[in-house]
Amino acid sequence: MKRRFLLIILFIYPAIHSFGASYYVSTSGSDANDGTSGRPFRSIGKAAAVLKPGDICHIDDGLYAETVQPARSGRPDAPIVFKKMNGNGRVVITGLDSVSANRWQKGPAGLYAARCEMNLGHENQVFLGGRMLLEARWPNSGDVLLEPVLATMKKGTTKTLIVDSSLPGFDLAGAKAWIHAPKYWSDWTTSITGNPEKGRLEIVDSAPFHEPSRHVAVEGATYFIFGFLDALDSDGEWFYDEKKKTLYVYRENGKLPKQNYYIKTRMTAFDLRARSHVKLEGIEILGATIETSAKSSHLIFDSMRIQYPYFSSLAAGSGAQADKGVRLLGSNCILKNSEVAYSSGTGVALYGENNQVLNCYIHDHDFIGTYASCVQLGGKGNVISHSTLTRSGRSVIDYGAMYQSLVQNCELSYAGMLTGDLGLTYGNVIEGGNSEIRYNVLRHNVAHHHSTGLYYDHGTQNIISHHNIVYGVELSAFHLNHYASFHLIYNNTFIAEKFGFRNIWGNKYAPELNGVRIVNNVFSQTAETAAPDYFWSNNITDYEGFDPKEPFRIDPDLMERGLYLEGISRGGPQKRPGIGAIESENGVFRVGHDFRNPPEMDTTRSRPRHRNLIINSAFEHEDHLDPWTSVGDVRKNKHKPKLQIDEDIGTGRMGAHSVELAGNRSEIRQVVTDLEPDCTYQFSGFLRVDKGERAVLGVRFPDGQEFTSPDVTFGAPAWRRVNLSFSSQEGAGDVVVFVRRLSQGSGNVYFDDAGLVLTGR
Numbered sequence: 001m002k003r004r005f006l007l008i009i010l011f012i013y014p015a016i017h018s019f020g021a022s023y024y025v026s027t028s029g030s031d032a033n034d035g036t037s038g039r040p041f042r043s044i045g046k047a048a049a050v051l052k053p054g055d056i057c058h059i060d061d062g063l064y065a066e067t068v069q070p071a072r073s074g075r076p077d078a079p080i081v082f083k084k085m086n087g088n089g090r091v092v093i094t095g096l097d098s099v100s101a102n103r104w105q106k107g108p109a110g111l112y113a114a115r116c117e118m119n120l121g122h123e124n125q126v127f128l129g130g131r132m133l134l135e136a137r138w139p140n141s142g143d144v145l146l147e148p149v150l151a152t153m154k155k156g157t158t159k160t161l162i163v164d165s166s167l168p169g170f171d172l173a174g175a176k177a178w179i180h181a182p183k184y185w186s187d188w189t190t191s192i193t194g195n196p197e198k199g200r201l202e203i204v205d206s207a208p209f210h211e212p213s214r215h216v217a218v219e220g221a222t223y224f225i226f227g228f229l230d231a232l233d234s235d236g237e238w239f240y241d242e243k244k245k246t247l248y249v250y251r252e253n254g255k256l257p258k259q260n261y262y263i264k265t266r267m268t269a270f271d272l273r274a275r276s277h278v279k280l281e282g283i284e285i286l287g288a289t290i291e292t293s294a295k296s297s298h299l300i301f302d303s304m305r306i307q308y309p310y311f312s313s314l315a316a317g318s319g320a321q322a323d324k325g326v327r328l329l330g331s332n333c334i335l336k337n338s339e340v341a342y343s344s345g346t347g348v349a350l351y352g353e354n355n356q357v358l359n360c361y362i363h364d365h366d367f368i369g370t371y372a373s374c375v376q377l378g379g380k381g382n383v384i385s386h387s388t389l390t391r392s393g394r395s396v397i398d399y400g401a402m403y404q405s406l407v408q409n410c411e412l413s414y415a416g417m418l419t420g421d422l423g424l425t426y427g428n429v430i431e432g433g434n435s436e437i438r439y440n441v442l443r444h445n446v447a448h449h450h451s452t453g454l455y456y457d458h459g460t461q462n463i464i465s466h467h468n469i470v471y472g473v474e475l476s477a478f479h480l481n482h483y484a485s486f487h488l489i490y491n492n493t494f495i496a497e498k499f500g501f502r503n504i505w506g507n508k509y510a511p512e513l514n515g516v517r518i519v520n521n522v523f524s525q526t527a528e529t530a531a532p533d534y535f536w537s538n539n540i541t542d543y544e545g546f547d548p549k550e551p552f553r554i555d556p557d558l559m560e561r562g563l564y565l566e567g568i569s570r571g572g573p574q575k576r577p578g579i580g581a582i583e584s585e586n587g588v589f590r591v592g593h594d595f596r597n598p599p600e601m602d603t604t605r606s607r608p609r610h611r612n613l614i615i616n617s618a619f620e621h622e623d624h625l626d627p628w629t630s631v632g633d634v635r636k637n638k639h640k641p642k643l644q645i646d647e648d649i650g651t652g653r654m655g656a657h658s659v660e661l662a663g664n665r666s667e668i669r670q671v672v673t674d675l676e677p678d679c680t681y682q683f684s685g686f687l688r689v690d691k692g693e694r695a696v697l698g699v700r701f702p703d704g705q706e707f708t709s710p711d712v713t714f715g716a717p718a719w720r721r722v723n724l725s726f727s728s729q730e731g732a733g734d735v736v737v738f739v740r741r742l743s744q745g746s747g748n749v750y751f752d753d754a755g756l757v758l759t760g761r
């Protein structure tokens with residue numbers, strides 16, 4: 001019997017995990033070796049070329065200047081692993097190459113020069129002792145990248161002329177200027193068209209955005225100029241002459257340091273595009289990044305330290321650096337127990353599908369001051385959990401492209417260090433797919449203009465925000481611009497200097513909070529809205545009991561005063577929850593990273609009763625139709641992306657997609673499951689119907705019975721919201737909702753922004 005049992009184990013175990021070979025890499029090895037522990041390879045790339053599924057590459061301490069690209073993928077039961085050999089050692093893979101001491105020639109006035117190839121243009125970097133040096137600039141600045149020393153534009157400044165009497169008489173051939181407008185959204189860089197003359201500097205006006213007058217050079221704006229030899233007068237600076245292929249540094253004491261200078265020559269440390277089932281463990285990366293692609297999957301990055309994953313000296317467009325940094329573009333990839341720091345743009349670009357950032361410390365990003373962030377959250381089903389995101393030129397999370405995402409138990413702090421008019425977290429035109437923002441602390445937005453906390457800008461919908469604590473902001477703790485639909489805002493603590501909640505700005509759109517429910521929240525100040533329809537219950541304004549030194553303090557006066565929220569409240573319906581983020585004596589939650597004691601994480605999504613039950617409600621995701629199905633001539637309509645500055649008269653609302661019902665009796669339909677029995681629901685959406693055409697919204701029950709809205713017979717070019725209420729049947733179950741064209745004329749019928757929500761029993 002024992003023998004038979006042993007045979008069963010031997011047959012089963014290989015199906016669970018396949019053991020492979022071990023290879024070794026050391027800076028003292030040779031690529032001519034066989035990669036054994038006694039005869040290690042010299043480069044990780046050599047090992048990557050021979051590794052097969054199940055193999056492990058053990059890397060000895062040292063600095064490895066290379067780009068590693070595995071020749072093949074692992075398997076689910078046999079991943080390929082790269083890991084450091086010594087637990088307390090340091091394995092550093094870098095995009096840098098050293099400039100050897102014998103290449104330096106001493107020049108006049110503390111300058112040293114070395115001939116070398118720096119071919120990355122605006123992405124060039126120079127390091128000394130692991131620290132990034134600044135390209136020669138005026139005025140000189142310190143080492144804190146997010147706190148630069150700046151000069152101030154004086155009276156007489158125009159869009160193309162900086163007036164500043166403190167400007168030295170530099171030779172500015174090839175120089176550029178970095179401009180920080182006193183207010184608003186993004187900094188920018190531009191060319192200088194001439195040398196300063198009596199405190200006057202001519203520039204090219206390349207201010208960003210649709211309202212550039214808010215960002216142009218103007219009295220009171222700040223700036224620095226960079227990229228010219230005359231400014232090289234500090235130990236922490238460098239200048240590269242592209243024509244002479246010569247790097248210049250300055251040494252105040254006239255002596256070169258003992259450490260080598262390093263220049264960036266490669267952008268990538270690990271190239272894992274189209275690779276799957278690969279794990280990196282305990283490896284540091286300096287001056288380079290990890291590249292993935294949409295075809296990458298099941299990659300694990302554990303206990304990594306990644307510094308300076310991306311750099312560019314140019315703010316060439318507000319979003320030019322938004323997708324830089326560590327790029328997770330595939331599916332089912334995990335970055336955990338890791339540090340990512342010092343990107344001029346975004347730290348982690350979290351796109352793709354079902355990727356996760358877990359227990360990470362992500363800090364000091366967007367020091368160019370554009371629309372970048374610590375984490376740029378897009379894609380489908382992605383998760384940020386139990387992480388610390390802090391110190392950003394703009395927001396710490398930008399979630400403008402998130403869908404079915406989860407952000408939980410994070411400490412999010414110190415946004416707005418280089419820009420204005422932003423939130424600690426921010427997104428514009430989001431179809432969130434019931435994305436969930438829960439159990440986070442958002443604190444200290446230090447922007448000097450319009451500092452907010454949880455900020456959903458125009459055109460956002462289908463987002464659940466609960467049990468968040470927001471404080472240390474000036475304008476509003478919760479900011480929601482028009483239009484907004486199907487937001488559930490439950491059990492949050494919102495602390496700000498001016499407004500607890502503000503909702504008055506729609507630009508070209510009328511006030512609208514369709515399906516928005518705001519329940520069990522604490523606001524330190526007043527709440528202000530211009531919208532006519534929303535649900536507001538059991539909220540407290542003008543609250544004075546919050547102590548920023550004890551943000552998790554339990555206030556007995558708030559306990560058992562809330563409304564029970566099925567799917568959200570922690571206790572059962574027999575006991576009322578408290579109001580605010582700490583809803584009970586056992587309601588304190590953990591936030592931020594902890595490398596020594598990694599937290600347990602539950603990423604199960606909440607299912608509150610009043611969420612939007614329609615999937616892909618604005619056609620911005622999936623294949624821009626799925627899981628809707630179509631009958632007849634139905635066309636996916638991709639239109640020019642629309643923002644709040646555009647009139648609501650195009651072939652789609654905010655976003656870039658809608659659906660056209662092009663033929664008579666054509667329709668789209670979606671099966672909706674799990675309706676509660678004997679309840680009232682409302683199916684709604686927006687129709688744009690040309691004169692002479694007709695369309696309806698409808699619902700079909702399992703027995704074939706249909707209910708439809710009144711015919712929509714005209715309205716174009718404007719959009720009309722259509723509502724259809726119905727009662728679910730006894731036993732409930734599934735229904736089919738549909739949008740149907742009833743005419744066969746030559747006009748157009750478009751549909752966008754659908755919703756199906758519970759409205760009552």
